[in-house]
Amino acid sequence: MTQKHWRWRYWPLKFKLMFLMLATSLLGILLVCASLIVIENHTYRNQMDAEMNAIAAVVAEQSAAALLFEDQGQLDSIISSLNRISSAELACVYDLDNRLLSIWSSERVLGCPAEIHTLQQGFGNSYYQILTPVLLDDETVGYFYLRAHLGVLAKHLGNFILMASAVGLVIWVGLIVVASALQRMISQPILELSDTADEIADKQDYGIRAPVRSFDELGHLSTAFNEMIATIQTQNQQIMDSYENLERVVAERTAELSLANKELEAFSYSVSHDLRQPLRAIDGFSQALEEDCADRLDETGLDYLRRVRAASIRMGHLIDGMLCLSRVTRQVIEYQDVDISALLAELRDELMASDCDIPSSISIQPGIVAQGDESMLRIAFYNLLENAWKYTSRCAQRDIRVSAEKTDDAVTIIVQDNGAGFDMQYVDKLFVAFNRLHSPSEFPGTGIGLATVYRVVRRHYGEISAMSSEGKGATFFVKLPRAALKGE
Amino acid sequence: MVRLAIAVLFACAVGAGHASVRSEYELKAAFLFNFTRFVSWHEPPSDSPPLVVCVIGDNPFGDLLEPLAGKRSQGRDLELSYVRDPSGISVCDVLFISASESRNLPTLLALAQEHRVLTVSDIAGFTQAGGVIGYVQRGNVIRFEVNLAAATANGLSINSRLLELAARVTR
Numbered sequence: 326m327t328q329k330h331w332r333w334r335y336w337p338l339k340f341k342l343m344f345l346m347l348a349t350s351l352l353g354i355l356l357v358c359a360s361l362i363v364i365e366n367h368t369y370r371n372q373m374d375a376e377m378n379a380i381a382a383v384v385a386e387q388s389a390a391a392l393l394f395e396d397q398g399q400l401d402s403i404i405s406s407l408n409r410i411s412s413a414e415l416a417c418v419y420d421l422d423n424r425l426l427s428i429w430s431s432e433r434v435l436g437c438p439a440e441i442h443t444l445q446q447g448f449g450n451s452y453y454q455i456l457t458p459v460l461l462d463d464e465t466v467g468y469f470y471l472r473a474h475l476g477v478l479a480k481h482l483g484n485f486i487l488m489a490s491a492v493g494l495v496i497w498v499g500l501i502v503v504a505s506a507l508q509r510m511i512s513q514p515i516l517e518l519s520d521t522a523d524e525i526a527d528k529q530d531y532g533i534r535a536p537v538r539s540f541d542e543l544g545h546l547s548t549a550f551n552e553m554i555a556t557i558q559t560q561n562q563q564i565m566d567s568y569e570n571l572e573r574v575v576a577e578r579t580a581e582l583s584l585a586n587k588e589l590e591a592f593s594y595s596v597s598h599d600l601r602q603p604l605r606a607i608d609g610f611s612q613a614l615e616e617d618c619a620d621r622l623d624e625t626g627l628d629y630l631r632r633v634r635a636a637s638i639r640m641g642h643l644i645d646g647m648l649c650l651s652r653v654t655r656q657v658i659e660y661q662d663v664d665i666s667a668l669l670a671e672l673r674d675e676l677m678a679s680d681c682d683i684p685s686s687i688s689i690q691p692g693i694v695a696q697g698d699e700s701m702l703r704i705a706f707y708n709l710l711e712n713a714w715k716y717t718s719r720c721a722q723r724d725i726r727v728s729a730e731k732t733d734d735a736v737t738i739i740v741q742d743n744g745a746g747f748d749m750q751y752v753d754k755l756f757v758a759f760n761r762l763h764s765p766s767e768f769p770g771t772g773i774g775l776a777t778v779y780r781v782v783r784r785h786y787g788e789i790s791a792m793s794s795e796g797k798g799a800t801f802f803v804k805l806p807r808a809a810l811k812g813e
Numbered sequence: 814m815v816r817l818a819i820a821v822l823f824a825c826a827v828g829a830g831h832a833s834v835r836s837e838y839e840l841k842a843a844f845l846f847n848f849t850r851f852v853s854w855h856e857p858p859s860d861s862p863p864l865v866v867c868v869i870g871d872n873p874f875g876d877l878l879e880p881l882a883g884k885r886s887q888g889r890d891l892e893l894s895y896v897r898d899p900s901g902i903s904v905c906d907v908l909f910i911s912a913s914e915s916r917n918l919p920t921l922l923a924l925a926q927e928h929r930v931l932t933v934s935d936i937a938g939f940t941q942a943g944g945v946i947g948y949v950q951r952g953n954v955i956r957f958e959v960n961l962a963a964a965t966a967n968g969l970s971i972n973s974r975l976l977e978l979a980a981r982v983t984r
Contacts, residue, residue, distance in 0.1 A: 387974075389974065390847075390851060390975055390977070390978055391974075391978055393847040394844060394847060396956075396978045399977060399978050461850060462886075464885075
């Protein structure tokens with residue numbers, strides 16, 4: 326992350342503003358300095374041109390007589406006065422026939438140009454040169470050649486550039502101070518707005534407002550932002566209010582519902598429990614009547630008595646079923662890994678031992694593991710297996726298979742039998758308590774078993790479904806989610 | 814190409830100029846003309862009359878002075894005049910006194926002063942004798958001397974540039 330921070334879009338706003346102002350002013354200063362330098366160079370060259378022309382004119386005028394009389398000594402003395410002109414480096418005097426009459430040069434020994442009439446006058450790369458006719462009474466009597474080096478110009482220009490740079494730098498430093506003060510005028514409101522937005526986001530406090538300091542676009546921005554926050558605050562309040570209201574309603578409903586549930590459970594439990602007492606009396610006295618008074622009853626009476634006893638036994642089973650259903654509804658689930666294969670094997674042994682009237686086979690896929698409450702799962706699978714066992718009792722041979730399919734988030738246990746099956750039309754009623762798809766004369770039962778299975782599976786957040794067609798067996802699918810997903 | 818050819822021609826001309834050593838009287842003739850350019854005659858320059866250069870006595874210049882005729886000096890046309898008789902110098906502005914006239918020198922100088930004539934000569938001791946400009950030889954170089962007092966007496970004023978070049982100025 327840090328190595329990206331030099332990029333433009335990661336720069337803080339104040340840096341960007343500062344950079345823009347300073348870059349613009351620097352560019353301006355540079356342009357001004359460059360123009361000044363160009364102008365100064367031009368001016369100085371013009372000045373030097375005029376100066377050299379004047380010097381050449383004076384020297385030419387002075388040397389006219391000496392030139393006419395070919396007085397070399399005098400000529401030498403005249404042009405040696407150029408010693409005082411620091412930039413002059415070479416001077417030559419020619420007569421009309423281009424004969425060189427006198428030569429002067431500064432410290433360097435220089436040769437005079439042999440061909441003077443084709444000279445390129447003015448500024449060259451490293452020197453300035455000029456050829457002036459020597460006049461006497463408007464008549465040309467010779468020529469004066471003067472050459473000056475540009476060292477002075479270069480030095481002057483160098484000094485000027487140094488000065489311009491120094492002044493430019495001072496101005497720029499001044500501008501840095503001014504710019505850092507000015508950028509605050511723009512960046513401060515934006516930073517305040519940004520800080521306010523951050524604060525609101527952090528504290529979730531929609532009562533905070535950004536300060537409005539001006540009436541320009543930034544002021545409008547702050548005002549609009551504040552209005553937006555006010556709207557959010559109002560809406561938030563409404564949401565919170567309705568949410569609280571909803572919570573309260575839900576809590577009320579839940580309380581009512583759980584109270585009703587508890588009452589119902591208590592009712593069914595106590596009913597079941599309390600029903601046992603008179604039932605035991607009925608059964609006990611019926612038995613006593615059968616044993617002690619059998620000789621005083623005729624065959625019809627004994628038959629009635631047997632029916633009373635059979636009914637009371639069935640009622641006992643009903644009460645057991647209701648108590649079981651009540652228990653699995655109320656019991657707290659303790660999750661653990663349950664070896665379903667082992668559990669089923671125990672149940673199979675129980676069933677095999679009880680009443681194995683026809684050739685029976687129960688095959689169980691080994692290694693089925695599910696997460697859940699072992700005692701509740703035992704009840705569920707006992708009921709499923711018993712169900713299968715019961716509805717295969719009319720077959721020539723009993724064949725029950727238990728298998729499992731595993732996915733990432735659930736395990737589906739499949740219990741398949743070859744029994745009577747049921748009509749898929751009534752599949753919805755299959756798991757509802759006291760609903761039976763077969764009459765007790767066909768297959769005995771209470772109508773509570775599958776309801777109990779359904780309750781156990783639902784309490785494990787699982788799903789149960791069944792598929793069948795009459796006479797071709799039934800298949801039950803129990804899908805149990807993995808422990809990690811429980812309670813979600 | 815044309816420019817190069819011209820340059821070569823010019824260089825040849827310059828070389829020729831250097832090669833030819835000018836004779837004594839060639840130089841003196843040139844000087845004589847140059848003197849006229851630095852001397853002022855106190856005459857009202859009303860209609861710029863011709864400037865008459867006279868030679869008295871045996872002419873040592875031969876025809877070397879001929880090119881002077883037709884030249885202009887200070888806006889005046891030059892005329893040449895070879896004078897036999899001293900009385901003829903009244904028309905002269907410049908008078909070259911030949912060495913052959915050294916005996917008549919006082920007479921000629923007196924006349925010259927009267928007619929405001931610039932006197933020039935290569936007679937030895939000319940300026941000391943009262944002449945205005947006299948040629949002298951310094952080594953193998955021709956120079957000149959000026960008698961400023963004589964010039965003033967003749968009503969002439971001599972440019973300071975000329976005085977600077979003089980080998981000696983008598984005041």
